[in-house]
Amino acid sequence: MKDKELTYNDIYVLAEMAKEKRRELDIGLSPMGDNILKFIREKGIKLIYMAIENNGDDDLFFSAVYVCLNEDGTKYKFIGLNTNDYYDNQIFALAHELYHYYEETNIHLCRISNDDNSLRELKANRFSAEFLLPTEKLEKEIKNVNKGKINLGSWKHATLLRLIARLHCEYRLPYKAIVRRLLEIEAIAEPQYIDLYKENTRSIDSDYYIIGESINPEIFKVLNSKTKKIGVDGNDLENIVANYEEDIISMKELIDSLDMFDKKFKEFGIEEYVDISDLEDMSDMFEDEAYES
Incomplete structure (x- = not known):
């Protein structure tokens, strides 16, 4: 009862x-x-x-x-x-x-x-x-x-x-x-x-x-199947990409965000170019990783 x-x-x-x-x-x-x-x-x-x-x-x-x-x-x-x-x-x-x-x-x-x-x-x-x-x-x-x-x-x-x-x-x-x-x-x-x-x-x-x-x-x-999907809703991924295209976030931030959900920026048809600030960001990231190792 x-x-x-x-x-x-x-x-x-x-x-x-x-x-x-x-x-x-x-x-x-x-x-x-x-x-x-x-x-x-x-x-x-x-x-x-x-x-x-x-x-x-x-x-x-x-x-x-x-x-x-x-x-x-x-x-x-x-x-x-x-x-x-x-x-x-x-x-x-x-x-x-x-x-x-x-x-x-x-x-x-x-x-x-x-x-x-x-x-x-x-x-x-x-x-x-x-x-x-x-x-x-x-x-x-x-x-x-x-x-x-x-x-x-x-x-x-x-x-x-x-x-x-x-x-x-x-x-x-x-x-x-x-x-x-x-x-x-x-x-x-x-x-x-x-x-x-x-x-x-x-x-x-x-x-x-x-x-x-x-x-x-x-x-x-x-x-009756287990989908085992990982990531976020498709619309939210689009918002992340849109933020990059509108210069709200950097390429490094875009790559980091997509990487959390096992996604690559190439999957979204983004042009492959990197500006100086992006290179500096990624250079700092690699230096930090090298220092930690």
Whole structure:
């Protein structure tokens, strides 16, 4: 039994909040999916990709972190995302961190197995689920395939797996999050929930994986892959290059910045010329390195 649970009012407030934020992208009840990256960009949040290995303890597995720094009255907002995780979990973690952005926290660390007894985390997870797949849309999806009824109590296990796999591919919500959503809206009963939750969905030999691949093989494989991307969002790299081209930063600063993300200036079509000040900067750098060695 959970120590804390969301109240009906909490659920209502979070659903309305998710609707309001979705309106900013003008997508109505359409799938959010990868649009969440555009949404984060438009909020002025810098997205940093990291591939951090699991230390073997799932409870300590880093998923994402939201950080807000206030410097001279200016707020700098970042989300660090662990890309050594399945892509559908990455999307859910981003939506989770958006909740902490809206509650104006300064720093928040998200793990895959969040403390279900934490009211704050329950709210963030519920917001994430509503943001990616609104209750209104989920209920409509079910009624469309269930003769207008919301209750799926008579459905066979395999039939439920097919429904979940389709929702998984269309809305990019992780399998277990969809199963929780079905229980939350009372579409399935507790015994069905337990059976569904036990599925080893990441195994390529599992019934669910075979069903998912048959529905949408390309999308399903992406959602079940670890991207292991490293660096920053493409738009932020463009800003760094633009700062160089506008003489806001030197070539040395450009090279140093791009090198942090394993990028070279040649990849951006920059003309290869170096002015005297750049040569002096790089000469000082090499002298410092030689001195330290």
